[in-house]
Amino acid sequence: MSEFDAIVVGAGPAGSSAAIKMASQGLKVLLVERGEPPGSKNVSGGILWGKDLDAILPDWEKTAPLERYVERKVTSFLTKDSEISIDFKTKKFEQTKTGYSVLRTKFDQYLAKRASQAGAMVVSGITVDGLAIKDGRVIGVINEGDTITGDCVILAEGPNPRVAMAAGLRSKPEDTDVAIGVKQVYKLSEAAINERFNLRQNSGFAGEYVLSYLENDIFAGGFLYTNKDTISMGVVINIETLRRDGRTHSYDIMEQFVQHPFISRLVEGGTLQEYSAHFVYEGGYESLAKPYGEGYMLVGDTAGFSFSNGMILQGMNYAISSGIMAGETVIEAKKDNDFSEKSLSRYMDRLEKSPAILDKKNFAGMNKVVWSSLVHRAVPEMLESSLGMMLYENGEPKKHLTDIMMKSISSTELTKKDLIMQGYRLMRRM
Amino acid sequence: MAVEIIVMVKQVPDSQEVVIDPVTMNLNRSMTRNVTNRADENALEAALSIKDKIGANVTVISMGPPQAETTMIECLARGADRAILVSDRFFGGADTYPTGLTLAATISKIGKYDIIIAGEESSDSSTGHVGPGVAEFLDIDQITYASNVDYEDGYVIGERELEDGTEVVKVPTPVLVTVLLNSNDPRRQTLRRKIDAIRKGFEVWNIEKVGLPPEWVGVRGSPTIVRRMRSIKEKERAGKKYDLTNLGELVKELYEKKVLKMEEE
Ligand SMILES: Cc1cc2nc3c(=O)[nH]c(=O)nc-3n(C[C@H](O)[C@H](O)[C@H](O)COP(=O)(O)OP(=O)(O)OC[C@H]3O[C@@H](n4cnc5c(N)ncnc54)[C@H](O)[C@@H]3O)c2cc1C
Ligand SMILES: Cc1cc2nc3c(=O)[nH]c(=O)nc-3n(C[C@H](O)[C@H](O)[C@H](O)COP(=O)(O)OP(=O)(O)OC[C@H]3O[C@@H](n4cnc5c(N)ncnc54)[C@H](O)[C@@H]3O)c2cc1C
Numbered sequence: 001m002s003e004f005d006a007i008v009v010g011a012g013p014a015g016s017s018a019a020i021k022m023a024s025q026g027l028k029v030l031l032v033e034r035g036e037p038p039g040s041k042n043v044s045g046g047i048l049w050g051k052d053l054d055a056i057l058p059d060w061e062k063t064a065p066l067e068r069y070v071e072r073k074v075t076s077f078l079t080k081d082s083e084i085s086i087d088f089k090t091k092k093f094e095q096t097k098t099g100y101s102v103l104r105t106k107f108d109q110y111l112a113k114r115a116s117q118a119g120a121m122v123v124s125g126i127t128v129d130g131l132a133i134k135d136g137r138v139i140g141v142i143n144e145g146d147t148i149t150g151d152c153v154i155l156a157e158g159p160n161p162r163v164a165m166a167a168g169l170r171s172k173p174e175d176t177d178v179a180i181g182v183k184q185v186y187k188l189s190e191a192a193i194n195e196r197f198n199l200r201q202n203s204g205f206a207g208e209y210v211l212s213y214l215e216n217d218i219f220a221g222g223f224l225y226t227n228k229d230t231i232s233m234g235v236v237i238n239i240e241t242l243r244r245d246g247r248t249h250s251y252d253i254m255e256q257f258v259q260h261p262f263i264s265r266l267v268e269g270g271t272l273q274e275y276s277a278h279f280v281y282e283g284g285y286e287s288l289a290k291p292y293g294e295g296y297m298l299v300g301d302t303a304g305f306s307f308s309n310g311m312i313l314q315g316m317n318y319a320i321s322s323g324i325m326a327g328e329t330v331i332e333a334k335k336d337n338d339f340s341e342k343s344l345s346r347y348m349d350r351l352e353k354s355p356a357i358l359d360k361k362n363f364a365g366m367n368k369v370v371w372s373s374l375v376h377r378a379v380p381e382m383l384e385s386s387l388g389m390m391l392y393e394n395g396e397p398k399k400h401l402t403d404i405m406m407k408s409i410s411s412t413e414l415t416k417k418d419l420i421m422q423g424y425r426l427m428r429r430m
Numbered sequence: 431m432a433v434e435i436i437v438m439v440k441q442v443p444d445s446q447e448v449v450i451d452p453v454t455m456n457l458n459r460s461m462t463r464n465v466t467n468r469a470d471e472n473a474l475e476a477a478l479s480i481k482d483k484i485g486a487n488v489t490v491i492s493m494g495p496p497q498a499e500t501t502m503i504e505c506l507a508r509g510a511d512r513a514i515l516v517s518d519r520f521f522g523g524a525d526t527y528p529t530g531l532t533l534a535a536t537i538s539k540i541g542k543y544d545i546i547i548a549g550e551e552s553s554d555s556s557t558g559h560v561g562p563g564v565a566e567f568l569d570i571d572q573i574t575y576a577s578n579v580d581y582e583d584g585y586v587i588g589e590r591e592l593e594d595g596t597e598v599v600k601v602p603t604p605v606l607v608t609v610l611l612n613s614n615d616p617r618r619q620t621l622r623r624k625i626d627a628i629r630k631g632f633e634v635w636n637i638e639k640v641g642l643p644p645e646w647v648g649v650r651g652s653p654t655i656v657r658r659m660r661s662i663k664e665k666e667r668a669g670k671k672y673d674l675t676n677l678g679e680l681v682k683e684l685y686e687k688k689v690l691k692m693e694e695e
Contacts, residue, residue: 126621143621
């Protein structure tokens with residue numbers, strides 16, 4: 001007999017969601033988190049697409065510490081001197097507020113508390129050292145030499161899953177499968193944020209940027225989200241191009257983003273509150289690890305369920321949904337009292353039908369296209385010069401749009417063949 | 431009969447929670463979380479090493495709001511046998527005098543005690559009054575600022591670091607000891623013990639249980655009147671950056687601003 005039906009390692013969105021699901025069905029659940037309180041290791045914030053929470057916390061929109069709902073979404077190319085954007089605002093988001101900015105410290109603490117209220121035993125301030133494995137089966141977790149047994153162990157350690165890797169349940173990610181994410185939080189007044197971003201009370205701004213002004217052929221994207229009285233912003237940097245350059249530090253890229261003429265005025269006067277850098281997993285379908293086996297499952301970032309298009313990073317939504325699916329699988333397995341690999345393969349059946357896997361499949365190879373000179377150099381340069389020619393009156397006779405476009409294309413470094421090839425690949429992948 | 435050790439712990443805002451801004455190199459304190467006063471972790475460790483040696487009973491007591499529960503569980507997870515949180519709205523706003531009185535009354539209610547161990551001071555108010563105050567209320571001997579605590583046949587042996595050497599004092603129990611911050615290396619909490627601690631729980635004592643009249647404790651029992659509080663303004667920095675490959679410019683500017691002086695002046 002095990003001491004717990006399930007032991008969950010890590011109280012991020014994935015682990016807490018799994019624990020809430022299982023505990024609310026009466027299972028004996030242990031949720032172990034190294035941060036004290038939960039969330040204290042997860043700084044900064046992001047946009048939560050929280051629809052999946054409906055299934056376990058129907059009241060989340062009323063009770064969770066949400067900052068602002070996304071009303072305005074901006075996608076921009078930033079060149080050295082210009083910003084070219086699509087600025088999408090819709091009243092529709094007012095009714096279906098599925099995207100909210102959150103600050104992780106508060107949000108993770110909320111989720112862990114809900115797990116505890118649902119009946120899970122939440123132990124924070126403790127790091128799991130490893131897995132207890134007997135006859136090829138995971139039978140529990142180890143801390144300071146003691147083994148705590150559980151019928152099933154759910155690993156929700158986040159993007160750097162030491163425990164899963166040490167047990168050989170996941171390999172170390174390849175350089176091509178990870179990016180560096182740098183995040184900062186700036187404090188500003190609520191009034192200043194509303195005014196600068198043209199927002200009301202709870203409405204928010206989510207901006208994503210291609211940083212095409214970067215030198216030395218480094219590719220990076222940026223993001224900027226408004227919270228109540230803070231701004232979360234950061235950069236996502238392609239590791240290969242950063243390594244190839246070798247001289248530029250990720251901090252420099254963050255700094256240049258903050259200093260960009262059209263970004264700096266958004267955060268002007270703000271005080272820096274938090275700063276952190278992380279590896280982020282953005283591997284495709286091919287590089288996913290098998291997320292289950294004898295007595296265990298991998299959820300959230302630990303399984304590789306995050307998604308990046310080079311500007312935004314999404315992962316909380318997949319973390320939550322995969323956590324819930326793992327929870328459902330344990331509930332079923334408990335009924336049959338069967339925690340074998342075969343029984344837990346029902347987790348995979350669920351995943352195959354869910355966005356966590358489908359998005360990866362459908363956008364397979366996406367990051368190879370996104371991290372390209374087409375997106376990061378040619379398109380922005382072309383847009384900048386053609387818009388420049390179109391929109392300014394300089395006393396010369398007007399030209400046809402196609403002439404302007406062709407001229408701009410020829411001013412970029414890419415050959416026409418490259419352009420067609422990369423453009424076609426991008427279309428196919430989108 | 432086992433030796434009874436009582437450890438006094440306080441929950442404080444985390445003073446370690448500072449983030450260094452890598453750009454400006456400024457310290458910055460954001461979201462404060464609550465932690466156990468660090469010197470009190472040393473006090474608990476001193477108690478636990480005596481327990482390791484002679485098999486004593488260790489009881490942790492704290493006066494504080496309900497959120498101090500995390501500190502109670504943490505102390506149990508490090509190895510304490512019992513934890514009592516003294517918590518009641520009447521105790522709120524206490525200065526060091528009623529804090530000492532309340533803790534002393536709690537200790538008397540516990541009954542038997544041989545050694546009481548406290549931290550040298552708290553990191554948030556840093557008066558260092560409370561330990562000695564408790565000793566005075568209980569009318570027992572005290573050893574303050576100990577760097578090491580040991581027990582032998584009814585005596586506590588405390589080491590005190592002095593400027594010109596170490597003073598070793600041997601005092602018969604019962605005795606109160608305050609220990610220096612960083613005087614030992616606190617053991618870690620373990621998952622096993624933390625699970626047991628959550629299952630077992632800790633005690634919460636209210637004012638009736640402690641047995642003191644409300645007018646003796648909290649704000650009403652506090653003789654101190656805070657006249658005025660001043661906050662210290664941080665000096666604005668110009669935020670200018672210098673090219674370190676061209677130190678001449680920096681030196682020249684410091685000279686012009688009279689920060690540096692020429693040798694002959
Ligand atoms: C710069 C950046 C921006 C992002 N922006 C967004 C965004 O806007 N929207 C979005 O949806 N996603 C975003 N993401 C992705 C998102 O952060 C992750 O996908 C998500 O946090 C994954 O959740 P998780 O529960 O799997 O892991 P995590 O949130 O990483 O949680 C893992 C938890 O496990 C704990 N832990 C780890 N090891 C142990 C151990 N051995 N013992 C005990 N506890 C342990 C950790 O302390 C942590 O609390 C962003 C990521 C980055 C880096
Ligand atoms: C801004 C501010 C101003 C204040 N001004 C005054 C003032 O002018 N005069 C005054 O008397 N008080 C004042 N106080 C209150 C007081 O200093 C303390 O909050 C409280 O009385 C405990 O004293 P201490 O924190 O200095 O503890 P210390 O005496 O420094 O603590 C020594 C040890 O005693 C033990 N201990 C202390 N408190 C507890 C506790 N609650 N439970 C268990 N063990 C404990 C711990 O082992 C600790 O390491 C002020 C507080 C604040 C925040």
